[in-house]
Every structure is written in C-alpha cells, then in structure tokens.
Amino acid sequence: MKTMTCIEDLRQAYYGKVPRAFVDYCEAGSYAEETLRANRADLERIKLRQRILHDVADRSTKTTILGEPAALPLILAPVGLTGMQRGDGEILACRAAQAAGIPYTLSTMSICSIEDVAGGVDKPFWFQLYVMKDRGYIRALIERAKAAKCSALVLTVDLQVIGQRHRDIKNGMSVPPEIRIRNLIDMATKPAWALGILRGKRRTFGNIAGHYPGMNDVTVLSKWIAEQFDASLSWKDVEWIKSLWSGKLILKGILDVEDARIGAKTGAAAIVVSNHGGRQLDGAPSTISMLPAIADAVGADVEVMFDGGIRSGQDVMRALALGARCCMSGRAYIYGLGAGGQAGVARAIEIIRNELDTSMALTGIRSVAEIDRRAVAAM
Numbered sequence: 085m086k087t088m089t090c091i092e093d094l095r096q097a098y099y100g101k102v103p104r105a106f107v108d109y110c111e112a113g114s115y116a117e118e119t120l121r122a123n124r125a126d127l128e129r130i131k132l133r134q135r136i137l138h139d140v141a142d143r144s145t146k147t148t149i150l151g152e153p154a155a156l157p158l159i160l161a162p163v164g165l166t167g168m169q170r171g172d173g174e175i176l177a178c179r180a181a182q183a184a185g186i187p188y189t190l191s192t193m194s195i196c197s198i199e200d201v202a203g204g205v206d207k208p209f210w211f212q213l214y215v216m217k218d219r220g221y222i223r224a225l226i227e228r229a230k231a232a233k234c235s236a237l238v239l240t241v242d243l244q245v246i247g248q249r250h251r252d253i254k255n256g257m258s259v260p261p262e263i264r265i266r267n268l269i270d271m272a273t274k275p276a277w278a279l280g281i282l283r284g285k286r287r288t289f290g291n292i293a294g295h296y297p298g299m300n301d302v303t304v305l306s307k308w309i310a311e312q313f314d315a316s317l318s319w320k321d322v323e324w325i326k327s328l329w330s331g332k333l334i335l336k337g338i339l340d341v342e343d344a345r346i347g348a349k350t351g352a353a354a355i356v357v358s359n360h361g362g363r364q365l366d367g368a369p370s371t372i373s374m375l376p377a378i379a380d381a382v383g384a385d386v387e388v389m390f391d392g393g394i395r396s397g398q399d400v401m402r403a404l405a406l407g408a409r410c411c412m413s414g415r416a417y418i419y420g421l422g423a424g425g426q427a428g429v430a431r432a433i434e435i436i437r438n439e440l441d442t443s444m445a446l447t448g449i450r451s452v453a454e455i456d457r458r459a460v461a462a463m
C-alpha cells in the first residue's frame with residue numbers, strides 16, 4: 085500500500101479489481117453529471133495561501149467532531165452497497181476508520197446490517213437514515229441503531245426522489261447485478277472480488293432483508309425499495325425523527341442558506357453541506373460554492389460539515405478554510421476499499437491526513453482550529 089501515494093493511485097487500482105457495474109455505480113453522478121464535475125472543479129479553483137517562517141514544528145491534525153476526539157477532521161460518509169465493492173466492505177471500512185480515530189457512517193442501503201457491523205467492530209459508529217413510506221420500518225430501524233449503540237444518526241434529506249444515473253440503467257445495476265453476458269464476463273475477470281463477495285456475510289440489503297415475509301427474495305426487495313422513497317417528506321418528519329432519537333442528530337444534504345437556517349433551528353447537532361456527491365439534483369451548485377454563505381448563516385448554532393469532491397488533504401483544508409468544521413468523504417475511501425480492503429481504506433485516510441498535515445505546515449498553521457479564511461490566497 086505504501087506505493088499508493090495519492091487517492092488517484094487507489095482509484096486506478098480500484099478500477100482493476102472491481103467489476104465495471106460497481107465502479108460505475110460509485111463514480112456516476114445524475115443526468116449530465118454537471119454538479120458532479122462542479123464539486124471537483126470549484127474545489128480546485130480555491131488556492132491555498134503559502135506562508136513561511138512560522139515555526140510549525142509543533143502542529144497537529146487532531147480535532148473534535150460533535151465533542152468527541154478525532155485524529156483529523158474527516159468522517160467516512162454513508163455509501164450504499166459498500167459490501168458489493170468488497171465482501172463485508174462495511175465492516176472493513178468501519179474497522180479502518182476506528183483504527184485511524186475517525187467516525188464511520190453506515191448507510192441504510194448497506195449490505196452488512198447494523199447488527200453485522202456492530203458485531204464486527206469495537207466502538208460505536210454512526211448510522212445514516214433514509215425515511216421511507218413505511219414509518220413502522222423506520223421506527224424499527226431507529227430502535228436497531230439504538231440497540232447497536234450508534235453514536236449519531238445522520239438523516240439524509242436530499243433523496244426523497246431518486247436522481248437518475250444513466251450508467252446504472254445501462255449496466256443493469258441491481259443487487260445482485262442483473263445477469264447480463266457483459267456483467268458475467270467482467271466478474272469472471274475479477275476472481276478475488278468474486279471470492280470476497282462469496283465469503284462475505286451477505287449479498288443483499290442487510291438492513292431490509294427479513295423485514296417482511298418474502299423480503300429475502302432480491303426481486304421483491306428491490307421493488308419494495310424503489311417504491312418506498314417518500315416524496316411527502318417534510319420538516320415535520322425531522323421533528324418526528326427527533327422524538328424517536330434522543331442522541332446526536334445530523335441533517336445531511338443541505339445546499340441552500342434558507343434550508344440551513346431552518347435546519348439549525350431543529351435542534352440538530354450538525355448539518356452536512358452536501359449534494360449527495362452530484363448524484364441527485366443535476367444543475368445544482370457545487371457544495372464548496374455554497375459553503376461560505378451557509379456557514380455564515382448558521383454561525384455557531386450547529387457544526388457545519390462538508391462533503392462533495394474531497395480527494396485530498398488540501399481539499400479538506402479548503403473546506404475548513406471556507407467555514408466547515410470537518411468533512412465527509414465517500415468515493416475516496418471506496419477506491420481504497422476496492423483496491424485493498426481494510427488496508428486500502430486505512431491508506432486513503434492516511435494519505436488525506438498526511439496531505440492535511442503538510443498543507444498546514446506550508447500555510448503556517450499549527451492546529452485545525454486555526455484554519456480559517458486567511459488560509460485562502462487572495463485571487
């Protein structure tokens with residue numbers, strides 16, 4: 085793993101190890117992918133301010149996230165189907181995050197269930213919730229997250245309908261993948277991946293299978309999921325979730341100043357400035373372009389987290405400089421997972437940490453708390 089010197093190296097290795105349908109599922113944005121591209125392009129446009137002779141010998145990337153110590157201002161974002169990128173992928177990613185001293189978020193749409201992950205790791209993790217029409221199921225999921233001692237609930241609020249990803253339709257993307265000749269040939273060329281999946285605990289949506297009779301049948305399950313996303317979702321549901329979950333609540337998917345103000349008043353501990361990694365509203369602005377106004381609007385009422393396009397420690401620095409307290413990252417650690425399992429995720433985190441550390445030194449900054457707009461070069 086030491087020869088993997090940057091996230092792009094992990095990405096290249098990932099392409100060689102995971103079948104195309106799952107690579108595409110990870111990489112795709114919705115529709116014309118304008119927002120997906122904008123997330124990266126707008127981050128790259130922000131230039132950091134080089135400072136010299138500031139005695140940065142004694143510096144640290146350590147911080148706190150929702151009051152808990154963290155080795156760096158980074159969280160592994162919820163990513164659906166992680167266990168199809170690598171057998172037991174959710175457990176492996178969570179272990180790597182915990183060993184590195186940062187939070188891991190398990191998706192509702194994970195392959196390993198809440199209980200599988202709780203049984204496979206040492207410490208509490210975060211759980212991400214999609215609110216579905218069947219509110220009884222949501223109530224039960226929250227109870228399961230409590231029983232597993234999840235330390236925060238991340239409520240995703242930007243997916244009440246699903247943005248179309250053309251590549252998934254073309255690939256016959258489903259769980260397990262549709263049996264198409266192209267998929268079969270592709271999988272046959274990735275034997276290590278196939279073996280890992282066969283040895284893994286599950287090959288379907290672990291949090292949902294078994295909820296209804298017949299739900300272990302994948303076709304029934306996929307149909308149920310497609311019908312269950314709830315377009316009637318409103319701020320009232322956030323209140324309802326708060327009444328069921330007394331722990332830390334995080335609202336993920338805020339991209340508008342007005343929504344951020346409302347979100348900050350719900351009693352949530354944090355908001356995540358996110359456009360779902362460019363997978364939902366195509367044509368929406370990049371997350372980094374909206375971050376400063378949102379951070380100004382909510383002030384110190386809630387912690388502001390950022391995601392969308394983080395591929396380096398320099399990107400983390402850019403987001404912190406523009407008002408975020410910490411960042412979530414999705415694809416960067418999935419590349420690591422596909423490329424090298426738990427060690428690959430650990431390497432992705434280490435790369436980002438080292439880059440952040442060096443960037444702090446070269447901008448004359450000793451602590452994460454010191455990173456603010458002065459770290460950005462005037463253009």
Ligand SMILES: Cc1cc2nc3c(=O)[nH]c(=O)nc-3n(C[C@H](O)[C@H](O)[C@H](O)COP(=O)(O)O)c2cc1C
Nearest residue numbers: 110161162163164191240360361392393413414415
């Ligand atoms: C393959 C994939 C699956 C995702 N699944 C979920 C999910 O189940 N729940 C969720 O809240 N966000 C999901 N997201 C969005 C991520 O949590 C995060 O917002 C996004 O990946 C950030 O952008 P980045 O990948 O550029 O870091 C997913 C993203 C990807 C790439």
